[in-house]
Amino acid sequence: MRRVLASIALLGCLGTPATATTLLKWLEPSPAAVIMGAGKWLTTDREKIYKVRVQCTGVSEEDARNNCFAKAINDAIGSVVVNDSETTGTGENRELTHHELINYSSGWVHDYQILNKENQASGGVQLTMQVSVQGNAIADRAFGKARATGELDGNRISNVFDSYQKENAAGDALIDTILRGFPNQAFTVTMGKPDYKIDSNRDMHLNVNFSVEWNKGYVTAMGEVLDVTGKNVADPTFWALLKTKSHNSNGAYYKFDRRRGDRLLQGLTGAGPQLLLWFGDRKAGCYNIPELSGLTQGSNVPTNKMIQPSGNGVTINSWLELKSRITVRIAADQLNSLGNPKLEVVDQSLCL
Numbered sequence: 001m002r003r004v005l006a007s008i009a010l011l012g013c014l015g016t017p018a019t020a021t022t023l024l025k026w027l028e029p030s031p032a033a034v035i036m037g038a039g040k041w042l043t044t045d046r047e048k049i050y051k052v053r054v055q056c057t058g059v060s061e062e063d064a065r066n067n068c069f070a071k072a073i074n075d076a077i078g079s080v081v082v083n084d085s086e087t088t089g090t091g092e093n094r095e096l097t098h099h100e101l102i103n104y105s106s107g108w109v110h111d112y113q114i115l116n117k118e119n120q121a122s123g124g125v126q127l128t129m130q131v132s133v134q135g136n137a138i139a140d141r142a143f144g145k146a147r148a149t150g151e152l153d154g155n156r157i158s159n160v161f162d163s164y165q166k167e168n169a170a171g172d173a174l175i176d177t178i179l180r181g182f183p184n185q186a187f188t189v190t191m192g193k194p195d196y197k198i199d200s201n202r203d204m205h206l207n208v209n210f211s212v213e214w215n216k217g218y219v220t221a222m223g224e225v226l227d228v229t230g231k232n233v234a235d236p237t238f239w240a241l242l243k244t245k246s247h248n249s250n251g252a253y254y255k256f257d258r259r260r261g262d263r264l265l266q267g268l269t270g271a272g273p274q275l276l277l278w279f280g281d282r283k284a285g286c287y288n289i290p291e292l293s294g295l296t297q298g299s300n301v302p303t304n305k306m307i308q309p310s311g312n313g314v315t316i317n318s319w320l321e322l323k324s325r326i327t328v329r330i331a332a333d334q335l336n337s338l339g340n341p342k343l344e345v346v347d348q349s350l351c352l
Helices: 061-076 154-179 216-229 258-269
Strands: 019-026 033-035 040-043 048-058 080-088 095-104 108-119 125-134 187-191 195-198 204-214 238-243 252-256 274-279 282-287 307-310 313-317 321-330 341-346
Touching: 048 061, 061 108, 061 125, 061 154, 108 154, 154 216, 154 258, 187 341, 204 216, 204 274, 204 341, 216 238, 216 252, 238 258, 252 258, 258 307, 258 313, 274 321
Parallel strands: 238 313
Antiparallel strands: 019 080, 033 048, 040 048, 048 125, 080 095, 108 125, 187 204, 195 204, 204 321, 238 252, 274 282, 274 341, 307 313
């Protein structure tokens, strides 16, 4: 059984100096490993296990074993490859500042047995293995039992645990990929027509009208990431709800363990997104919109926020659109020298 994951373009350029592009696609089968027979899912009242026989080669026994593990997991559950890169600057000055290839699957090796080992003439090793893949949350985090009374069976249990840790590390890296684009690439700002007013002191004020909404490509990418990292979880203590409409009975619900959940929660709530106002190429300052930043401003406690934390979880209101204005006092003689207003969503750390 394979889980189908649609390929998407993630975090496209939103008109900011930094851009990132990520592609999710199915992992191509490794030529170093082959399935020797159809695998079978075995279900008990506690867990769901996929058993398959795999033959694999490698430059060493460890390398061959890892190839068998990867092939068995891919055959059971499927995996995604994320090619994440980020650049700064434009034109000839563009530089690659981040590049990472992440291979993630929500499965891990539950148990294995080496049935045959052959040293090849070329110097490599060929293994025939029976591999069991865990396909759902572990009820009590039990990684199997030793095969003989009084023996730790440390090597096998260590390899099984290593597979579990690698799965988690890749999943965490996938979460980091989506958080790296938050908030500067998560939102789209649309500028409205500016208008002017004169106050009782005869000072001129410029109203910069705007609307902010979630970037649809980013929301799609976030949904893909949460879908593959927030389902196969043991002892879930954190949650996320991605809502697409304002009423309560909609959205996708995801569960996370403490480490991944805290990573996601802090990444989404700690950014405190602000609106940075520009006139031409000059910065005019940052503005806090509580519905966007999640930061309370005096008695202004909005009912709905873009990111709405609650206890050990967070609701992502991807349906929400903010329409507001920023008022700036200006001198009439400044109008000719001011550039056109522009707004971008930035992390609050850029406004200190």
